Amino acid sequence: MELIDLSADVLIIGGGLAGTNAAMGAAEKGASVLVADKGNINRSGDIGGGVDHFMAFLNEGQEWDTQNAFLDYVETIGRGTGHLSIIESVYCAELPDAIERMARIGNPLTQADGSFYRTQSMGQPGTYWINFNGKRLKPCLGKAVRKLGCTVLDKVMMVNLLTHQDAVVGGIGFHIRSGSFYILQTKATVIATGNTNRLYENPRINPFNTWLCPFDTGDGQIMALNAGAALTNMEYMRMTLLPKGFAAPGFNALVGMGGRFLNSLGEYYMEKHHPMGNRAPRYEVVYFTLEEIRKGHGPIYIDCRHLNEDDLIHLEASLGYDKDTLPDYFEQRKEDLRTKPVEITVSEGMQAGPTEVTGSGIKIDKDSAATVPGLFACGDASDHNRCVHGAVTGGYKAGKSAATYAKGLAHGDGAPKSIIREEIDLFMKPLHRPSGYPYRQIEDAIRKIMAEHVGPMRTKGSLKCGLEKLQRIESYLDEMKATNFHELMRAHETRSILSVGKVMATTALFRTESRNKPYHHRLDFPDTDNTNWCGLVVFRKDGDRLSCSFEPTN
């Protein structure tokens, strides 16, 4: 096995939207940068194939179009799931530069005539969504990162962080084709590995048919946790509404243009259930849709037949921006937005932030720093970034902060190599077992347990049962067999998925109330208790000891 030692000021783990912006932020501050990604940064991550939305206030004159109004919106729909002061620092303050940067790298958020096409949904007080063609965004970012001189390690999966004297000093990982093992020693490390998918049983059969990227498996959050970093908001099980057989995003586009949710009785049920109707916050739409299905009012559809010709033309032209293959899917399934409602259903569950403006994962401060020195986080892996807008702004912020931290250190004195070499064999073990279980067999069981016991209707009893079963399946992790490096990657992902599941069940057990239902819906504590629970559940691991604590946001 080839061992490759590299060192730099900053290591970025994950080269998706947040990670590439972090790399730009660090490099433009003068740091030397390594970027490691399981895929190729030109097309990896949630928006690898494209994206169509970016949330922003633009100060164009309307009352709702200011920073203060935006933060009021965060407070209203976030319901205490984020610190406004941190969102102000990692998003609001970074926003003008982020919009300029996207234009600078060649994928502007504007239309051809230079204007912003803005739409409204998800409880927004005005048209906060910028609808744009982001199909070239990742290739443009990949090019920009390479042009800045960053060393890009495509197809390299990081499996652990290096720590020395209680600080993070880099990480180790392997190439998923060659098996070359990388020892990356850096002064600062940024985690940008997205949220956790493939965690719940999938209503569309295939566990890889997920809304968000199925290769985002919580690896970064678990590496950070094992290095001593705190996680927050991990109890939230996020869901959305998606076309029945294909977990393609498109909710924003369809609802933003005026699509209406329809049940099988012919009722536009959201217009009955919520004052904002179809444009209610996402968790409200999911909650009431689950209720409709439970009452026997399914199947559920989205109806766009009433849209005017201009809106339909825009919708048809832009539908493939968020998911390149969605127009093909509609065509092959013989769906036609103009003539009939499209059947949709509730997505698989995932571990992700409780709203579009408050995240979950690695706990960060105003400088995107985690609770361990030398570690920073951004994008969906961090607790105060969320979605596209959070990844672009928060990513750059984390990169800048990591560069500043690295510059302030004397020459790094990394972890002793003898210890690293011992660890390598540990991570390669699934390759060397003569026999064992394929990762998928273990992972399918995890998804089943999560769906049945840690799902959208939780109780103390179900969560305890779920935890016990997750602990039982954990004992089989050391019996996984991989026949090549691709399978070794999946086996490590399975480990992360299980760890996230355990953190989720533990934190969901701790929060004895319901918040942003159905994302955290305790049937035994069905009410939202703002007196005691307006804030974040903080999860830590100290050796073998796991702990939950509560941090109020007011």
Add this chain to the structure above:
Amino acid sequence: MPPTFYMKKCTGCGLCDSICPADAIYMKEFEDTSVPYLKYPDECWHCGSCRQDCPEGAIEIQFPPDMLCI
């Protein structure tokens, strides 16, 4: 099963193999040339990156029956 490779157009450049975020597309030797194949079809996320980036337009997306019928 998406994606489908049209070998008459494919030049075997390997770009689809390089950029597939699923690590699902691999190259293999066939009649003295290098050709792409879908090694892990179940792991395709249907992101369309391979089709978008293919310089020859040699990739089409065909959804499987389970996705079209459920």
